Amino acid sequence: MRHVLEAQQFSRGLIEQLCRRSDELEKLFTDKDRDKLNLLKGRMMFTVFYEPSTRTRISFNAAAEHLGMRVVSTENAKEFSSAAKGETLEDTIQTLCQYRPDVIVLRHFETGAAAKAAAVSSVPILNAGDGTGQHPTQALLDIYTIKKELGKVDDLEVVIGGDLTHGRTARSLAYLLSKFKNNSLTFLSPKELKIGSDIKDYLSKHGVKFKETSDMETALKNADVVYWTRIQKERFDSSKLKQTFVIGKREMALMKDKAIVMHPLPRVDEISKEVDLDPRAAYFRQAGNGMFMRMALIEWVLQDNG
Numbered sequence: 001m002r003h004v005l006e007a008q009q010f011s012r013g014l015i016e017q018l019c020r021r022s023d024e025l026e027k028l029f030t031d032k033d034r035d036k037l038n039l040l041k042g043r044m045m046f047t048v049f050y051e052p053s054t055r056t057r058i059s060f061n062a063a064a065e066h067l068g069m070r071v072v073s074t075e076n077a078k079e080f081s082s083a084a085k086g087e088t089l090e091d092t093i094q095t096l097c098q099y100r101p102d103v104i105v106l107r108h109f110e111t112g113a114a115a116k117a118a119a120v121s122s123v124p125i126l127n128a129g130d131g132t133g134q135h136p137t138q139a140l141l142d143i144y145t146i147k148k149e150l151g152k153v154d155d156l157e158v159v160i161g162g163d164l165t166h167g168r169t170a171r172s173l174a175y176l177l178s179k180f181k182n183n184s185l186t187f188l189s190p191k192e193l194k195i196g197s198d199i200k201d202y203l204s205k206h207g208v209k210f211k212e213t214s215d216m217e218t219a220l221k222n223a224d225v226v227y228w229t230r231i232q233k234e235r236f237d238s239s240k241l242k243q244t245f246v247i248g249k250r251e252m253a254l255m256k257d258k259a260i261v262m263h264p265l266p267r268v269d270e271i272s273k274e275v276d277l278d279p280r281a282a283y284f285r286q287a288g289n290g291m292f293m294r295m296a297l298i299e300w301v302l303q304d305n306g
């Protein structure tokens, strides 16, 4: 069964295949014959979310509906499902499988939750974020965005900045960038919010160049991709932490003309609104790419399942 649990499960070949398919699916929206999109008619997807979400859940739901699927969705499973009564995730997933979904998209507050669910599920599980663990479908849409914006995913200087301790998107993206050639990663964060040693060990083992810094100016000057993230205030006591890394007009002026600024969103105050008008601000285009990549992913997990 094809589950999507962690970014490192994807090979370069498969990532490229999914990017090509995302392109094809996007083109179908401009075709006169929109019926061609009805590729998974009659199939059903459950989206089960124990943590807040705007983009991930809606883009997954929209992706499935555009493919002709039916969707059953719960947006606040932590409070409104039987989890509130003490049911285990494994029991919930086994029960949901009785209702004949073809695929389950799961967001959960616990690291490792998607793998736990996959161990008992009779249908593919798509990890839509597991605590401070991973967010593989986000990382795939991030790579797809880099490819679309810059035409390549090799030979890039990528700055990944913000809350790298708790941010799962940064972690998954670092894994995926290591699948490509000659990228150099700079992790920019306050010293309290550094990237985990599991990621650094993986990069070292795979011969990927990386450094850690809190020197924002130098990092921005050299970057081809600036991947910015918010402080994950809901995951730790951040009351003593000052927001030091903010991208505004001044910071944009330091960056190369062809660089892009990405962000998984939601943005809080780490990118000023004035940056939105700069053509190098790619984050809303990035969010749009998410739906096409999720269409490709749903199709891919279902292909193996007859």
Ligand code: NCD
Pocket (backbone or CB within 6 Å): 055, 056, 129, 135, 138, 168, 169, 229, 230, 264, 265, 266
């Ligand atoms: C991210 C997440 O949930 O990890 N959001 C998203 O899916 N685009 C990032 C975040 O919450 O900061």
